[in-house]
Amino acid sequence: xxxxxxxxxxxxxxxxxxxxxxxxxxxxxxxxxxxxxxxxxxxxxxxxxxxxxxxxxxxxxxxxxxxxxxxxxxxxxxxxxxxxxxxxxxxxxxxxxxxxxxxxxxxxxxxxxxxxxxxxxxxxxxxxxxxxxxxxxxxxxxxxxxxxxxxxxxxxxxxxxxxxxxxxxxxxxxxxxxxxxxxxxxxxxxxxxxxxxxxxxxxxxxxxxxxxxxxxxxxxxxxxxxxxxxxxxxxxxxxxxxxxxxxxxxxxxxxxxxxxxxxxxxxxxxxxxxxxxxxxxxxxxxxxxxxxxxxxxxxxxxxxxxxxxxxxxxxxxxxxxxxxxxxxxxxxxxxxxxxxxxxxxxxxxxxxxxxxxxxxxxxxxxxxxxxxxxxxxxxxxxxxxxxxxxxxxxxxxxxxxxxxxxxxxxxxxxxxxxxxx
Amino acid sequence: xxxxxxxxxxxxxxxxxxxxxxxxxxxxxxxxxxxxxxxxxxxxxxxxxxxxxxxxxxxxxxxxxxxxxxxxxxxxxxxxxxxxxxxxxxxxxxxxxxxxxxxxxxxxxxxxxxxxxxxxxxxxxxxxxxxxxxxxxxxxxxxxxxxxxxxxxxxxxxxxxxxxxxxxxxxxxxxxxxxxxxxxxxxxxxxxxxxxxxxxxxxxxxxxxxxxxxxxxxxx
Numbered sequence: 001x002x003x004x005x006x007x008x009x010x011x012x013x014x015x016x017x018x019x020x021x022x023x024x025x026x027x028x029x030x031x032x033x034x035x036x037x038x039x040x041x042x043x044x045x046x047x048x049x050x051x052x053x054x055x056x057x058x059x060x061x062x063x064x065x066x067x068x069x070x071x072x073x074x075x076x077x078x079x080x081x082x083x084x085x086x087x088x089x090x091x092x093x094x095x096x097x098x099x100x101x102x103x104x105x106x107x108x109x110x111x112x113x114x115x116x117x118x119x120x121x122x123x124x125x126x127x128x129x130x131x132x133x134x135x136x137x138x139x140x141x142x143x144x145x146x147x148x149x150x151x152x153x154x155x156x157x158x159x160x161x162x163x164x165x166x167x168x169x170x171x172x173x174x175x176x177x178x179x180x181x182x183x184x185x186x187x188x189x190x191x192x193x194x195x196x197x198x199x200x201x202x203x204x205x206x207x208x209x210x211x212x213x214x215x216x217x218x219x220x221x222x223x224x225x226x227x228x229x230x231x232x233x234x235x236x237x238x239x240x241x242x243x244x245x246x247x248x249x250x251x252x253x254x255x256x257x258x259x260x261x262x263x264x265x266x267x268x269x270x271x272x273x274x275x276x277x278x279x280x281x282x283x284x285x286x287x288x289x290x291x292x293x294x295x296x297x298x299x300x301x302x303x304x305x306x307x308x309x310x311x312x313x314x315x316x317x318x319x320x321x322x323x324x325x326x327x328x329x330x331x332x333x334x335x336x337x338x339x340x341x342x343x344x345x346x347x348x349x350x351x352x353x354x355x356x357x358x359x360x361x362x363x364x365x366x367x368x369x370x371x372x373x374x375x376x377x378x379x380x381x382x383x384x385x386x387x388x389x390x391x392x393x394x395x396x397x398x399x400x401x402x403x404x405x406x407x408x409x410x411x412x413x414x415x416x417x418x419x420x421x
Numbered sequence: 422x423x424x425x426x427x428x429x430x431x432x433x434x435x436x437x438x439x440x441x442x443x444x445x446x447x448x449x450x451x452x453x454x455x456x457x458x459x460x461x462x463x464x465x466x467x468x469x470x471x472x473x474x475x476x477x478x479x480x481x482x483x484x485x486x487x488x489x490x491x492x493x494x495x496x497x498x499x500x501x502x503x504x505x506x507x508x509x510x511x512x513x514x515x516x517x518x519x520x521x522x523x524x525x526x527x528x529x530x531x532x533x534x535x536x537x538x539x540x541x542x543x544x545x546x547x548x549x550x551x552x553x554x555x556x557x558x559x560x561x562x563x564x565x566x567x568x569x570x571x572x573x574x575x576x577x578x579x580x581x582x583x584x585x586x587x588x589x590x591x592x593x594x595x596x597x598x599x600x601x602x603x604x605x606x607x608x609x610x611x612x613x614x615x616x617x618x619x620x621x622x623x624x625x626x627x628x629x630x631x632x633x634x635x636x637x638x639x640x641x
Contacts, residue, residue, distance in 0.1 A: 291523050298503065323505060326512040330519060333535045353506045360505030 016203070017196055024192040032181045039177055044170045051166055055142045056126065058082065058159040062094050066157065068150035074098035084108060089134050091162030099153040114139075116158055121145045131160065138163045202229045209233075213240075253297055260293040299361055313347035314355050316378040316385055323360045324376060327367045336367045342378030346385045362389045369393035422467040422537055422580055423447040423598045427457035427483070428499070429475050437470065437499075440526045441533070445560055445576050447601040454478025461487050465597050466494050467584075468536050470529070473500040473511070481514050488515035495536040499529065534558065541584040548583040550637055553622050555583045562622075569621050574599065578614045582627065582637040591634035 058080065065077045074096060084090040088110040095114060096104040105114070112134045121127045126144050133139035143158035202225045209221040220237045224230075264286035271282045317340065324338040348355060359376075366374045370391035377388045396404060424446045428434040431452075438448045449464065451457035454475040461469060461483065473480040484496055495517045500507070503521030511519050517539075518532050534546065534557045548555045552565045560576065562569045571579065577599045582590060592611045600606045615627055615635060628636045 288525070291525075294523070322509050322513075326505070326509045326519075329512045329517070330508070332517075332539065353504065356505040356509065360508070 016200060020196045020199075021189075021192065024189065028185055028188050028192075032185050036174070036177055036181050040170065040174045043173045043177075044166070047166045047169055051140075051161060051163075052128075052142070055140075055159050055161055058092075058094070059126065059142055059144060059157065062096070062157050062159060063144070063146050066096065066146065066148055066155065068148045070150075072099065072150065072152060073102065074104065074148065074151065074155055076104065080106075091137070091165065093133075093139075093160040095158050095160065097156040099151060099155070110134075114160065116141060116143060116156065119143065119156075120154075123147070130163070133160070133162065138167070202226050206233060250301075253301060257293065257297045260297070261290055264289045264293075299357075313349050314352045315344075316346040316348055316355065316387065317342055317344055319352055319355050320359055320363075320376050320378060320387070323356060323363050324374075327360070327363050327374075330364070331367045334367075335372065336370060336374060337372060338363065338367060338374045338376065340376045340378075342376075343380045343385075346378045346380050348385050359387065359389075362387075366391035366393070369395075422577065422584070423449070423465070423601065424533065425449050425451060425457065425460050425464070425466045425469045425471075425494075427451040427454070427469065427475060427480065428472045429453060430472075436526075437529070440530065441470075444530050444533075445573065445580060446533075447577065447599060449602045452476075454480060454483050458483045458486060460602070461492060461494065462490065464602060465594075467540065467598060468533050469494055469496045470499050470533065471496055471516075473498060473502055473507075481510065484511075484514045484516060495540050497529075497532055497536060499524065531558070537584060543584065548586075550583060550586055551623075551626060553579075553583075553626060555580060564622055571618075571621065574610070575614050575617055575621075578611065579618055579622075582635065586637050589630045589633050589636045594634070 061080055065080065067075055067077045069075055076096075079086065080094065082092060084092040085094060085106045085108050087108055089112070090108045092106075093109045093114060094106040095109070095116065097116070098104065114131065114133060116131075117129050119127055119129070121144050123145065126142050129141045129143070131139040131141055139160050140163045141158050141160040143156055146155045146157055148155055205223060206221065206225065206229065209218070209223055212218045213221065220240060221233045223233075225233050267286050268278075268283055271278050271286075320340045320342075324340045328336055328338045363374060363376060366389050370393040372392060374389065374391045376390075379386050379388075422445070424441055426434065426437055426441065426448055428437060428450075429452055434450060434452065438450060441448050446467075449460055449466070451460055455477045457469075457471065457475065457480070458478060460466075471480045471484060475483070480498065480500070484498075487494070487496075496515065497518045497520060498511045498516045499520050499522065500511075501522040508519050508521075517536055520529060520532060538544065538546070538548075538557065546557050548557060554563045554566075555561075557580075562571055562576070562579065578595060581595060581598050595611050596606050599611070615629075619627055626637065628638055630636055
């Protein structure tokens with residue numbers, strides 16, 4: 001894995017499995033490292049607190065066994081109970097500074113001198129000092145000031161412990177914890193791997209269904225998928241159905257156009273073969289018919305809905321107003337008044353360009369045949385939008401309307417009847 | 422009347438130029454957008470026929486530049502781009518009319534005539550001034566219903582004056598609107614054409630405003 005492959009763009013473009021793994025690693029690794037740091041710190045705090053507690057007991061015992069002789073000397077009535085105070089350089093020491101610079105030391109100090117920093121704790125206070133002891137061992141001293149009966153001055157009593165024991169214990173705990181967390185991380189990643197495999201199973205099945213589709217073994221994505229994937233499958237199936245319908249429509253339109261052009265072509269061919277030569281009027285008339293057919297089929301092709309619906313839909317009224325403004329300009333000569341009104345919330349699931357084509361053809365037709373007024377309305381009704389284009393022109397007789405809407409049909413001659421477009 | 426024709430297709434440009442010239446217009450040709458922009462900014466045209474898919478610079482940007490510069494010449498967009506989205510764009514850019522290819526030459530000529538009439542505030546296709554009538558559709562001129570034969574340049578001078586009735590038109594203005602850019606212009610010839618028109622149409626139809634130009638006025 002190169003560094004560049006971890007950039008956000010590469011994450012987005014890489015496989016979903018790799019992406020999920022990387023995200024899991026990016027989450028698990030810092031979480032476990034932070035956990036390890038926190039647990040190690042907790043362990044060290046606990047070990048130091050335990051050492052402090054034990055050393056406080058030793059300090060209390062030391063204070064209890066101190067006595068003052070009749071000549072004013074400070075002595076120990078008996079040895080302290082912990083045998084490490086008697087074993088040389090054991091790591092556990094005590095020291096008492098009495099009046100007249102007389103000092104008592106534990107046997108464990110052996111021949112080492114261990115000076116405490118200058119300090120005068122108040123009654124009841126325990127002060128803590130860090131020192132360097134025999135063999136440069138890090139030491140921690142707890143000391144208090146005592147007023148012994150018969151003593152002429154306060155006595156400094158201190159117990160000292162080797163802190164390296166705590167450090168060694170903490171390091172050992174940290175190693176064991178690190179190992180445990182590594183095992184946990186491996187377990188979590190294994191769980192992620194299983195989860196990813198199971199989670200992406202539906203996508204693998206969808207890929208298989210797509211492969212079947214490409215191979216022609218099916219004509220839609222078959223199978224049941226989880227709720228999160230099923231909408232995508234449904235949309236894809238819908239898209240393919242629309243695509244098939246569009247292809248069918250395109251074939252039909254191509255066939256219609258070819259059929260519509262054959263007749264004028266035949267007329268032109270016959271005219272060319274006529275004994276007197278080609279009549280320019282015939283050619284012009286047939287060329288005009290062919291141009292009309294081409295324009296008509298182009299308009300129908302443009303008005304056909306595109307495969308992709310626009311996201312969030314298209315607000316209808318602004319598009320209608322745009323078209324109305326343009327059509328009115330194109331019919332300036334006739335002074336056509338085009339009024340647009342309706343529900344401002346009206347939206348359709350269609351591309352704005354498709355809506356322009358559909359509305360443009362209708363409004364332009366109405367403007368072409370109106371006397372002076374075209375009225376366009378857009379109303380939200382039954383979960384859809386009804387766009388009505390009305391004009392004050394002659395309209396189409398009721399008995400000819402089915403001809404207009406029939407495939408290949410049309411109506412271009414104005415006549416009297418209810419006005420509509 | 423003088424027309425700028427901006428069209429990159431040589432064959433169509435030739436056909437259009439012939440048809441417009443036959444209809445009595447003086448034609449300047451621009452095969453690309455830069456040439457069209459330059460001519461539109463520097464010459465006074467009565468109409469521009471503008472293709473959108475021009476090389477070097479597209480027609481829509483040329484039109485926007487004209488409108489931004491305050492050039493109000495009527496523009497007819499003639500293009501193969503026939504969707505309503507493109508029509509809306511063209512009209513919003515400042516076009517006065519829009520004709521999609523394929524088109525009929527008669528329709529183009531009718532739309533050009535309509536644009537010229539609208540620019541002069543005229544509604545009818547037949548222009549009248551006293552006994553003189555000029556049918557813009559056929560190019561036929563009559564005096565009291567009697568047909569009058571005019572040469573091409575006489576017709577151009579009369580047509581321009583009839584489209585601006587009552588307005589004093591200078592010889593320079595007439596020259597600019599009667600001759601194409603590459604024509605060898607001589608403003609003195611305008612006097613000759615006006616003289617001939619007076620002989621054919623009546624001496625009191627075209628009045629001379631001394632030092633200013635000519636004014637078409639119906640006799641009282």
